[in-house]
Amino acid sequence: MLNLQLILFLIFGALAVAGGINMLRSRSPIYGALSLILVMGALAVLYLLLGAEFIAFVQILVYAGAIMVLFVFVIMLLNAQPLPPHERARFARRLGLPAIFILLGILAAAFALRYSRARLAAGSPMFHVRSIGQALFHQGLLPFEATSVLFLVGIAGAVLLAARPETQSSGTDTPAVKAADRSGL
């Protein structure tokens, strides 16, 4: 049993990294979005390994099932095709990319040294839905309510931004479907 967790970590960690690399490599937005869904699925499994079952399934439900559906939907709606690479980003490519990977190396070394003896204990604590709910509505009540207001503002803003100007939609060739469709987005 000792190695089972490690094996699962390696498999799904590799899957997540593969998804991330594929996201970076693919030029077409749709493949980028699908790679990100792969990453999210792999991360959900890792969350399960870390005892966060609620977060794992919310990750699937909210991130992969709702947010990424919106992305895929918008990509389809706008018919986003692969674009030629940046013209003016030579500086960022030449200097920025190596810099990031050097930063990653430093971070990884620091993590490996600082937390090398920090093992995740066996018989892991499970964060059950009930205790998360209690924490959420006691110590996290104010942030929770603040987030709900933020959400409401977000919805109103999204509807307002994506709405067409009134003058355009008065034509007979714009069916009522569009208005309803927008609320769907």
Place this chain on the structure above:
Amino acid sequence: MIPLSYYLILSGILFTLGVAGFIVKSDLISVFISIELMLNAVNLSLIAFSHYLRDMTGNLFVFFVMVVAAAEAAVGLAIIIAVVRNRQTLSLDEMDLMKH
């Protein structure tokens, strides 16, 4: 069992891939996708620390990150739709109205 550093390094790799995507991608949607990847990477390290410290707060924090990410995605995609409607392009290179 698994050292905590493994999770942190994985999170670092994913975050780096997200930053790299943010820099090299040339269309608006891919840049947005890279930002989501970075958020996910941070979530992973939060959950790992939450498990290591046996503290619920990391889980709560990830929950809020997800909720805010959902609002952000809705508004961000609405902005992208509005931009494409006005400029008929997704290319970041062509969105230079403020320059000229």
Place this chain on the structure above:
Amino acid sequence: MQMPLKIYLLIALIKTVLSLAVMASLIAYVQLAERRIVARMQSRVGPTRVGPWGLLQPLADTFKLLLKEDITPSQTSSGLYLLAPAISVTLALLSIAVIPFGPVIHIFGYTTPLQITNINVGLLFILGVTSLGVYGIVLAGWSSNSKYSLLGSLRAGSQMVSYELALGLALVGPVLLAGSLDLRKIVAAQAGGHWFILPEIVAFLIYLTAAFAETNRIPFDLPEAEGELGAGYHTEYSAMKFALFFFSEYANMITVSCVATLVFLGGWAGPVFGPVWLSRIVLPLFWFCLKAAFFLFLFIWVRGTLPRFRYDQLMALGWKVLVPVALANVLITSLVVAWR
């Protein structure tokens, strides 16, 4: 009792294979039942030629679909075109993994639940997997490179995303009453005939309506409206790839029927009598299947009765009626639960 790992894995394997086999044959026969029942409603006979009462018709259909020429249109984005039906069918079959069909049984000295695996957040798992089901349809439409497919899949996408909200909110009421997301505990909370359909009748009706939309069935089958769109998202699919979409639609129907049975109708509860094997295993399974079969019949009955909605009516119903009513139901239920 701790059972050895080998036995545990063996039992899990048996349960998985058995569930999949039952599911696959059930899907085939639900289709036959649908054809026969709808035919009767329309004063026709339906398929009767293959086998007695047409009972071998599903077999003949399967062979036909397997042997048909598999056409891949030249303009498709090939990888995604092949992936889409696979995603659809995988996700449709995945959710039966957490559905309990009966109580915990004792057999040959071992104790095992009548369920592939039990997890603490079973209902959340089912909702999550269902929400991923959109990808199969959306990718099918996008990768086919045909305008009818694209329109069908855009419709399906927005319809499923909209009604998923009502579906999830409708399930919150029973979850509040049971105080758990574990399907087994939700069933246990309804023990003694306190089925959640009575206190949560509003949630039940919303769930039922949303379930019809989630599975793209009449009266909400806009994504495949054959009169307007050819066949919607699977216009460009043929032979076995088409059959996989068909298969996943019926698998989803069975899943939502099972969830409705578990959450609103008390699961496998019902009058039991007789010796242990009868009262602990056979009769609970019988009651569960009977209740689920009722919902499946309802799907077919509605198909034979109602016309198709218009698209704007569909969206208005979802967002302006179902979601607000479901929210009000959640509010009232939580007030009642807090009061107790």
